[in-house]
Amino acid sequence: xxxxxxxxxxxxxxxxxxxxxxxxxxxxxxxxxxxxxxxxxxxxxxxxxxxxxxxxxxxxxxxxxxxxxxxxxxxxxxxxxxxxxxxxxxxxxxxxxxxxxxxxxxxxxxxxxxxxxxxxxxxxxxxxxxxxxxxxxxxxxxxxxxxxxxxxxxxxxxxxxxxxxxxxxxxxxxxxxxxxxxxxxxxxxxxxxxxxxxxxxxxxxxxxxxxxxxxxxxxxxxxxxxxxxxxxxxxxxxxxxxxxxxxxxxxxxxxxxxxxxxxxxxxxxxxxxxxxxxxxxxxxxxxxxxxxxxxxxxxxxxxxxxxxxxxxxxxxxxxxxxxxxxxxxxxxxxxxxxxxxxxxxxxxxxxxxxxxxxxxxxxxxxxxxxxxxxxxxxxxxxx
Ligand SMILES: *Cc1c(COP(=O)(O)O)cnc(C)c1O
Numbered sequence: 516x517x518x519x520x521x522x523x524x525x526x527x528x529x530x531x532x533x534x535x536x537x538x539x540x541x542x543x544x545x546x547x548x549x550x551x552x553x554x555x556x557x558x559x560x561x562x563x564x565x566x567x568x569x570x571x572x573x574x575x576x577x578x579x580x581x582x583x584x585x586x587x588x589x590x591x592x593x594x595x596x597x598x599x600x601x602x603x604x605x606x607x608x609x610x611x612x613x614x615x616x617x618x619x620x621x622x623x624x625x626x627x628x629x630x631x632x633x634x635x636x637x638x639x640x641x642x643x644x645x646x647x648x649x650x651x652x653x654x655x656x657x658x659x660x661x662x663x664x665x666x667x668x669x670x671x672x673x674x675x676x677x678x679x680x681x682x683x684x685x686x687x688x689x690x691x692x693x694x695x696x697x698x699x700x701x702x703x704x705x706x707x708x709x710x711x712x713x714x715x716x717x718x719x720x721x722x723x724x725x726x727x728x729x730x731x732x733x734x735x736x737x738x739x740x741x742x743x744x745x746x747x748x749x750x751x752x753x754x755x756x757x758x759x760x761x762x763x764x765x766x767x768x769x770x771x772x773x774x775x776x777x778x779x780x781x782x783x784x785x786x787x788x789x790x791x792x793x794x795x796x797x798x799x800x801x802x803x804x805x806x807x808x809x810x811x812x813x814x815x816x817x818x819x820x821x822x823x824x825x826x827x828x829x830x831x832x833x834x835x836x837x838x839x840x841x842x843x844x845x846x847x848x849x850x851x852x853x854x855x856x857x858x859x860x861x862x863x864x865x866x867x868x869x870x871x872x873x874x875x876x877x878x879x880x881x882x883x884x885x886x887x888x889x890x891x892x893x894x895x896x897x898x
Pocket of ligand 1: 701736
């Protein structure tokens with residue numbers, strides 16, 4: 516199987532056949548997560564993998580990855596504890612969230628974490644007080660173009676400012692360790708890393724002139740899962756990144772790490788949901804409203820602005836298709852998944868039919884509300 520393929524596996528199909536409980540659920544196939552991890556390790560052999568825990572923090576996924584030798588990118592003390600619970604040691608954890616309370620930094624440090632991301636001077640001061648002597652990575656800004664889920668405006672300093680931030684860290688007794696960036700999640704352009712690495716190399720040079728030797732580049736996430744749109748192969752990302760590293764660092768390529776989230780678990784999961792209602796707004800209406808028992812509040816939050824377009828399969832996909840508006844079941848009008856760009860579904864689709872929403876292993880369970888309108892959080896089975 517190709518990494519990134521949204522594919523119903525035989526194991527998931529068998530599990531769903533035998534399933535007897537009600538309501539929507541996500542099923543994750545750990546074999547796919549393992550294949551994905553090995554594909555990353557093969558494609559970027561000199562780069563350590565830090566799984567971005569926020570994509571899916573299920574304990575079975577964390578345990579599998581820890582056993583495979585993965586390291587972890589965490590954003591909170593809870594995520595740190597979840598990773599440590601697998602038996603993974605704290606030297607395999609990077610605290611990548613640039614927005615932390617001082618008490619959280621102290622708690623992570625007490626648990627043994629000594630690698631923190633920062634993107635401004637105030638955060639450096641917090642880390643210097645709460646986690647003295649730690650290594651810091653300065654996150655620089657990326658514009659996120661070419662990605663379907665940009666992470667740009669909220670994080671990262673302008674690259675020209677990074678040497679000042681790292682020099683402050685150095686003066687405050689921290690180890691100015693390196694640079695990180697995130698090219699935007701679900702990044703389609705394999706060249707996106709080239710621009711970020713050009714900026715990174717100039718920060719390395721500026722720091723060297725100040726007598727500070729940086730040693731690590733965190734290449735972030737952004738590796739895609741396969742949804743409706745075709746994505747380049749993982750090998751193309753690996754080659755483009757390798758080329759960019761050689762181009763900008765020559766023979767002095769620094770230590771590199773990646774933080775895949777979506778690319779590791781996205782295609783490992785399938786959601787089974789059910790058609791609750793099919794409605795026309797007038798007798799001659801061409802576009803039907805199809806309401807599912809899952810929506811924006813039950814794990815499909817990444818359909819905001821119709822950013823992520825999941826493959827949806829039914830048992831009637833050989834029949835004639837017709838454009839539909841797809842919505843969730845709650846009494847909130849933002850709970851619409853696809854409307855601007857209607858979604859083709861079979862004319863024969865009926866109330867009570869099951870639908871499969873593929874490539875939903877990342878950014879679903881944790882985006883599910885706790886009980887909005889009385890609907891329980893999305894159930895998840897890891898097999
Ligand atoms: C979310 C996140 C990631 C994972 O991004 P993907 O696009 O899902 O691979 C990596 N690093 C950081 C700092 C993140 O916040």
